[in-house]
Amino acid sequence: MNTGSDSTRSPKAPAAETDSSGTIKAVPVRYPWRWATAAVLLVLACMLVNMLVTNEKFDWPFLFSKMFSEPVLIGVRTTLILTVLSMVIGIVIGIIAAIMRLSANPVLVGVGWLYTWFFRAVPRLVLCVLFGNVGILYTNLEFGLPFDNYWMPLLGIDGDARFYSIPMNDLLTPFMAAILALSLSEGAYMAEIVRAGLLSVDKGQTEAAQALGMSRTKVLRRITLPQALRVIVPPTGNEATAMLKDTSLVSAIPLTTELFFQLRAIGNSTFNLFPMLVAACLWYLAITSLLMAGQYFLERSFTRGDRQAMAGVKMTQSRTGN
Amino acid sequence: MTQDAPRVGAVTGPDDDLMVVAENVHKSFGRLHVLRGIDLEVRRGEVMCVVGPSGSGKSTFLRCVNHLEKINMGRLWVNGHLMGYRQKRGKLHELHDSQVAQQRRGIGMVFQNFNLFPHMSVLGNVMEAPVQVKREKRAGARETALHLLERVGLADKAGSFPRQLSGGQQQRVAIARALAMRPELMLFDEPTSALDPELVGEVLDVMKDLARDGMTMIVVTHEMGFAREVGDSLVFMDEGVVVESGEPRQVLANPLHERTRAFLSKVL
Ligand SMILES: Nc1ncnc2c1ncn2[C@@H]1O[C@H](COP(=O)(O)OP(=O)(O)OP(=O)(O)O)[C@@H](O)[C@H]1O
Ligand SMILES: [Mg+2]
Numbered sequence: 001m002n003t004g005s006d007s008t009r010s011p012k013a014p015a016a017e018t019d020s021s022g023t024i025k026a027v028p029v030r031y032p033w034r035w036a037t038a039a040v041l042l043v044l045a046c047m048l049v050n051m052l053v054t055n056e057k058f059d060w061p062f063l064f065s066k067m068f069s070e071p072v073l074i075g076v077r078t079t080l081i082l083t084v085l086s087m088v089i090g091i092v093i094g095i096i097a098a099i100m101r102l103s104a105n106p107v108l109v110g111v112g113w114l115y116t117w118f119f120r121a122v123p124r125l126v127l128c129v130l131f132g133n134v135g136i137l138y139t140n141l142e143f144g145l146p147f148d149n150y151w152m153p154l155l156g157i158d159g160d161a162r163f164y165s166i167p168m169n170d171l172l173t174p175f176m177a178a179i180l181a182l183s184l185s186e187g188a189y190m191a192e193i194v195r196a197g198l199l200s201v202d203k204g205q206t207e208a209a210q211a212l213g214m215s216r217t218k219v220l221r222r223i224t225l226p227q228a229l230r231v232i233v234p235p236t237g238n239e240a241t242a243m244l245k246d247t248s249l250v251s252a253i254p255l256t257t258e259l260f261f262q263l264r265a266i267g268n269s270t271f272n273l274f275p276m277l278v279a280a281c282l283w284y285l286a287i288t289s290l291l292m293a294g295q296y297f298l299e300r301s302f303t304r305g306d307r308q309a310m311a312g313v314k315m316t317q318s319r320t321g322n
Numbered sequence: 323m324t325q326d327a328p329r330v331g332a333v334t335g336p337d338d339d340l341m342v343v344a345e346n347v348h349k350s351f352g353r354l355h356v357l358r359g360i361d362l363e364v365r366r367g368e369v370m371c372v373v374g375p376s377g378s379g380k381s382t383f384l385r386c387v388n389h390l391e392k393i394n395m396g397r398l399w400v401n402g403h404l405m406g407y408r409q410k411r412g413k414l415h416e417l418h419d420s421q422v423a424q425q426r427r428g429i430g431m432v433f434q435n436f437n438l439f440p441h442m443s444v445l446g447n448v449m450e451a452p453v454q455v456k457r458e459k460r461a462g463a464r465e466t467a468l469h470l471l472e473r474v475g476l477a478d479k480a481g482s483f484p485r486q487l488s489g490g491q492q493q494r495v496a497i498a499r500a501l502a503m504r505p506e507l508m509l510f511d512e513p514t515s516a517l518d519p520e521l522v523g524e525v526l527d528v529m530k531d532l533a534r535d536g537m538t539m540i541v542v543t544h545e546m547g548f549a550r551e552v553g554d555s556l557v558f559m560d561e562g563v564v565v566e567s568g569e570p571r572q573v574l575a576n577p578l579h580e581r582t583r584a585f586l587s588k589v590l
Contacts, residue, residue, distance in 0.1 A: 208437035208496075211388055212451035212503060213427035215420050222454055226441050 063275035066266050067282070075259035076283060082178055082247045082258070087240050089183035094190025099220065101195055112191065119188035125249045127185055131177040132253035135168045174255035182250070186243060193235045197228030233302050237295030241288050259283060341366050341401055341507055341538045342387060348395035349382055349562075356382050358562035359396070364507075364540060369533045371549035371570065372542045374559035375585055380542045383559070384509050387540065388429045389422050401428055401506055427455060430500030434512040436492040438484040438499070444471065445480040448499045456503070463502075470498040474528050490521030494528055501532075508532065510541040546590060550574060558582045 052058060066072065100112035119127075144162030152161060172180075201224050209219040251261040260280050267276030342364035349357040356379045364370050372380050385391045386398060389406040398405045406422055407414045417425070439447050448467035452458040458466075471477050474494040484492055493513055500508060510529065514522040526548050533539060533552045543549065549556050549570045556570040558577075566573060566582045574590070577583045 202437075204433060204435055204437040205439065207390060208431075208433060208439070210390060210423070211426060211429070211431035212499070213423050213455045214451065215423045218454055222450065223439060227439075 057274055058278065059272060059275045062270075062272060063279050066263075066276065067279045069266070071262045071266070072259070072279075072283075074257055075262035076287075078255075078257045079244065079247045079259040080287070082182065082250065083240065083244045085179055086182035086186055086247075087243055089179065090186025090190050090239075090243075091236065093183065093187025094192075094194050095225075097187060097191035098194035098198060101191065102198060116188045116191050119185050120192075122185075124181065124185050124246050125252055127181040128178065128249050128252045131172070131181040132174065134177070135172050138168055140165045140167055141171055174250075174253045177253050178247075178250040178255045181253075182243065182246065186239065189239060190236070193232055193239070194228070197230075197232035198224055200231045201227045230302055233299055234295075237291070237298065240295070241291050244287055244291060245284060338402070339365055340399075341368070342540070343399040344383075344387075344396070345398075346396035347383070347386060347393050347398055349379070349386055349391060349393050356562050357386070357393075360559075360562070360564060362557065362564065362567075364538060365554075366538055367536045368554045369537075369539045369541065369552055370555045370557060371553040372540060372557045372559060373544065373546075373549070373585070373589075374565075378559045379562045380559055381511050384431075384511050384540060384542060387507075387509060388426050388431055400425070423455075427503055428506050430497075430503060430505035430508045432493070432496050432500055432508070432510045432513050434515050436484070436489070436496045436516075438492055438496055440484050442483075443480070444476065444482050444484065444487070444495050447484070447495060448502050451499070451503050467498070467502060470501050471495070473501075473531075474498045475524070488521060489517045490524045493517065493525045497525075497528055497532075506538060508537055508539045510539065510543070512542050512544070514543070514545060544589060546574060546586075558585065560585070 097112045097115055100108040101116070103109060122130075142162040142165040144160065144164075148161035152159070205223050205227065206219055209223045214222070247258055248260040250258050254261075256262075256265075263276040263280045263283075264273070267273035340363050342362065344360050344362040347357055347360040348355070360379075360383055362370075372383070374380050382391060386393050387400060387405070392406060403425055405425060406417055408417055409415075438444075439450065442450060445464065445467055448470060449460070449463045452463040452466065453460055468477060468480060471480055474497055476491060476494055476498070479487060479491060479495075484495070487495065497513075513529070514525050517525065522545070526545065529539070529541070529548070530552050541548070541553070553570040555567060556573045557567040558565045558573065558579075558581075560581050566577060566579050573582070574586065577586055
């Protein structure tokens with residue numbers, strides 16, 4: 001660097017304002033408004049803490065005695081399982097739907113579009129109630145040849161062409177309905193995210209891979225998808241946090257072992273609802289923070305190659321620069 | 323659309339000595355008629371340089387040779403195989419995606435922008451196709467890859483990532499990656515155009531080395547020095563047709579056509 005040696009503009013050598021090594025010593029700019037706003041915020045924070053401590057409606061002893069009770073912990077477990085399962089299934093569906101929409105087959109493109117259109121249009125709460133009531137359509141789920149009730153009598157055959165049957169209520173438990181509603185909805189959003197990721201990869205990558213003799217699926221699996229992940233992972237983390245909170249919708253199915261329902265139930269039965277609502281906030285805050293930490297490390301591992309490359313470039317630059 | 327086969331039994335190609343045969347190749351993008359009847363022959367071991375103004379269809383022709391683009395008319399054989407089609411009882415049948423992929427294995431391609439895979443190391447880039455496409459054993463593929471990297475002078479960069487390399491180094495890795503499939507034909511699309519002037523030489527040296535080893539090459543380039551020194555033939559293309567072709571020194575010194583003369587006066 002040539003700091004201090006640029007003497008064309010300041011012919012006199014700098015003296016008092018630099019120390020012996022040439023580092024600048026100057027009076028820093030003052031920011032009075034920063035102090036003023038900080039003071040105001042400090043007062044407001046004190047008022048908040050004061051209210052939390054002195055207002056008996058918070059009933060902290062009651063809150064903490066119930067927050068870790070067994071039904072609540074079961075609720076936490078259900079909420080976590082729902083979040084993870086719905087996200088995993090949603091991501092798989094999303095990848096498939098995105099590939100369908102980018103394929104050369106117009107039937108697949110159409111089906112993929114229809115799916116994303118429907119499940120992004122209908123609210124998750126409505127989907128939950130809907131899947132909770134699908135059992136009304138059929139009492140049994142049966143596998144066999146389609147439309148047998150029409151063509152078998154025509155051919156003069158008695159009986160039916162159904163090989164296997166299970167009662168709908170055994171199959172579509174509230175838990176299954178919740179997973180279906182949440183993961184199908186999530187899949188539609190993930191499809192858009194994955195599609196954007198795949199489209200973000202340079203076309204030259206596909207061409208280079210094809211020129212090497214790779215088949216379409218191989219190009220996707222080895223070249224395009226891994227590079228798309230850099231674009232896919234950050235919004236997927238946001239989807240996971242959103243999913244955690246949306247699990248509170250499944251009480252409408254009704255699936256009642258979920259966290260928020262449990263806390264509300266305790267609040268209602270003890271006529272002390274408010275502390276339980278605060279407990280819900282605390283639980284969601286805690287789990288979301290964990291998810292965000294996980295997202296941070298996941299994103300870091302996906303950009304590691306870049307950061308190593310950047311560090312390498314800087315090193316070579318500084319080496320050639322000297 | 324397509325004409326009748328010019329020769330009987332054309333599945334095995336017109337002549338064993340010829341690596342590439344193009345007959346009346348036409349290609350349009352929508353209403354834009356880019357290639358308007360290209361006739362070309364490339365012998366085994368020949369280095370053919372292709373020059374011409376921007377937009378004349380040089381890249382498009384190269385991409386037709388390995389069927390990255392479908393031709394609309396004419397025939398194109400590489401190594402005796404009709405690219406992208408199978409001829410059966412006088413009718414052309416499109417080949418399946420996987421069969422086209424199979425045909426491309428014998429043709430290496432090097433791009434202007436290198437197109438290395440950024441998420442793989444240099445070694446990973448070179449090993450990828452032999453392991454994934456040819457199903458070679460990793461250990462063997464690794465040895466071959468290291469050998470090829472040595473050949474292009476980058477043995478010490480095997481563990482680096484593409485972004486850590488200079489343009490010239492990246493292009494040499496791209497050449498090694500193409501060579502890893504043991505191609506019989508190499509296509510180069512302006513391999514030095516994206517490089518700083520002082521890096522052009524190192525890439526051209528690798529290409530000269532390849533030419534000396536008898537590799538059949540089609541090279542789209544603006545490097546007239548390379549064409550003069552290494553090329554066996556020079557083709558001048560303009561507006562989708564071959565205007566003039568011949569021995570490079572001959573064409574460069576005494577162009578027969580006015581268009582060739584005008585172009586050469588600008589680039590020489
Ligand atoms: N995929 C495509 N879709 C539409 N038009 C295309 C496509 N590829 C090429 N073209 C057009 O075809 C014409 C020839 O392009 P091509 O890339 O073959 O030229 P070129 O001779 O390689 O030129 P350059 O020296 O600039 O690389 C151009 O007008 C270009 O715009
Ligand atoms: Mg070009």
